[in-house]
Amino acid sequence: MTTSPVTVVAAGSPRLGGMEFTVEQERKLVTDLPGPKSKALQQRREASVSRGAGTLANIYMEQGSGAILRDVDGNQLIDLGCGIGVTTIGHANPEVAAAVAEQAAKLTHTLFTVTPYENYVKVAEKLAQLTPGDFEKHSILVNSGAEAVENAVKIARKYTGRRVIVALDHAFHGRTNLTMAMTYRPWPERAGMGPFPGDIFSVPISYPFRDGLSGAEAAERTIDYIETHIGASEVAAFFAEPIQGDGGIVIPAEGYFQRIANYCRRNGILFVADEIQAGIARTGKWFSIEHHDVVPDLVTIAKGLGGGMPIAAVTGRAEVMDAVQPGGIGGTFGGNPVSAAAALKVLEIIERDDLLGEAQRVERTLRERIGGWPQRYSFVGEVRGRGAMFGVELVLPGTKKPNPEALKHVISYATSRGVIPLDSGSWDSVLRFLPSVVISDALIDDAMSVIEEALDDFEVSVNQC
Numbered sequence: 257m258t259t260s261p262v263t264v265v266a267a268g269s270p271r272l273g274g275m276e277f278t279v280e281q282e283r284k285l286v287t288d289l290p291g292p293k294s295k296a297l298q299q300r301r302e303a304s305v306s307r308g309a310g311t312l313a314n315i316y317m318e319q320g321s322g323a324i325l326r327d328v329d330g331n332q333l334i335d336l337g338c339g340i341g342v343t344t345i346g347h348a349n350p351e352v353a354a355a356v357a358e359q360a361a362k363l364t365h366t367l368f369t370v371t372p373y374e375n376y377v378k379v380a381e382k383l384a385q386l387t388p389g390d391f392e393k394h395s396i397l398v399n400s401g402a403e404a405v406e407n408a409v410k411i412a413r414k415y416t417g418r419r420v421i422v423a424l425d426h427a428f429h430g431r432t433n434l435t436m437a438m439t440y441r442p443w444p445e446r447a448g449m450g451p452f453p454g455d456i457f458s459v460p461i462s463y464p465f466r467d468g469l470s471g472a473e474a475a476e477r478t479i480d481y482i483e484t485h486i487g488a489s490e491v492a493a494f495f496a497e498p499i500q501g502d503g504g505i506v507i508p509a510e511g512y513f514q515r516i517a518n519y520c521r522r523n524g525i526l527f528v529a530d531e532i533q534a535g536i537a538r539t540g541k542w543f544s545i546e547h548h549d550v551v552p553d554l555v556t557i558a559k560g561l562g563g564g565m566p567i568a569a570v571t572g573r574a575e576v577m578d579a580v581q582p583g584g585i586g587g588t589f590g591g592n593p594v595s596a597a598a599a600l601k602v603l604e605i606i607e608r609d610d611l612l613g614e615a616q617r618v619e620r621t622l623r624e625r626i627g628g629w630p631q632r633y634s635f636v637g638e639v640r641g642r643g644a645m646f647g648v649e650l651v652l653p654g655t656k657k658p659n660p661e662a663l664k665h666v667i668s669y670a671t672s673r674g675v676i677p678l679d680s681g682s683w684d685s686v687l688r689f690l691p692s693v694v695i696s697d698a699l700i701d702d703a704m705s706v707i708e709e710a711l712d713d714f715e716v717s718v719n720q721c
């Protein structure tokens with residue numbers, strides 16, 4: 257699709273709380289997208305980068321601030337993806353950048369398991385304070401979400417003496433060999449990558465839009481599957497994303513996780529909340545499991561924790577975390593001093609600037625702005641979300657059958673006009689919004705206007721066929 261260069265402005269506030277933005281918070285197009293410099297970079301990429309590292313939009317970025325990305329051609333785009341939930345507090349936060357620079361000038365690496373340092377300890381102390389549960393908690397710091405999940409599996413197996421790991425349908429837990437076995441859909445993550453480890457089972461989730469079940473009914477279905485296909489006494493841990501991200505912003509019905517957590521407790525199964533995408537203030541609470549009023553045994557944390565720097569964690573009950581022998585978990589770069597400094601500053605900013613409240617504001621704005629789409633568009637099945645984490649499920653009109661063609665059209669249209677949403681869902685049919693919690697209401701309105709144009713354009717194209 258070709259568009260004429262235009263300038264579109266939707267001004268946002270120049271600062272939020274104590275945060276200064278280094279790029280104007282407005283959408284502005286000065287070339288077609290992708291622009292000439294992006295096209296040149298794409299040619300270089302194709303000559304040097306594996307095609308396996310696929311890209312949603314071949315628009316190359318040079319700078320970011322708040323909710324805006326500026327590409328190499330000078331276009332400014334509204335980012336509704338945050339690098340898949342990473343830059344929750346905004347791109348290139350100046351305070352985080354300063355903390356990183358200060359730490360990098362002092363100490364970049366020793367390896368905590370050789371000669372430790374305070375930053376690692378301070379992050380663990382803070383996570384013990386913030387994660388749900390009034391009991392002693394310990395942590396391990398690692399590099400990525402998949403690494404956190406993998407270590408949580410090892411810890412759970414060591415503590416329980418059991419081998420079976422249960423995950424939910426539509427889950428995404430990572431791209432390592434073990435975590436791919438816990439990830440639901442085969443394409444594109446798992447195709448041709450096996451064999452995978454055994455003793456991993458996927459069980460039915462509560463998916464209200466599709467199953468129509470109450471939380472209690474869906475939980476009974478899940479439990480029945482465990483009882484008849486696995487056996488509770490074999491299960492070490494039940495892994496759950498309280499709000500599924502890649503799975504399509506699936507939010508189980510009220511009461512589902514409470515029933516599951518009670519079942520786990522009665523049967524000696526550890527309940528693990530995978531908060532890699534939904535945690536660290538994204539949903540209006542520190543962790544999305546809090547919306548379900550459940551206290552997990554272990555929590556896996558990543559993405560938003562580092563504000564763009566690579567850091568992840570497993571935090572949980574001290575007796576569970578300490579079941580592993582010294583040297584049984586760890587890694588060369590896990591919790592390195594620079595990433596830990598970034599995490600400490602991120603957590604400080606969230607508390608100081610009430611970014612939990614800002615996530616709640618984003619939710620209110622999005623609900624008011626797009627909540628009526630299912631009534632307006634015949635192929636919008638449902639709009640759902642919490643905080644700055646929303647999904648729009650696209651269906652064939654009059655049915656609940658997935659509509660991946662609609663999703664492709666909307667994403668292509670939006671990205672060509674300076675708005676970057678994400679795809680999701682096991683059938684590639686859920687439009688996903690993961691904006692920064694510092695995005696202004698004006699930018700939300702502008703971005704949603706572009707998405708509405710895309711939806712209108714798709715409806716016209718379908719009617720013309």
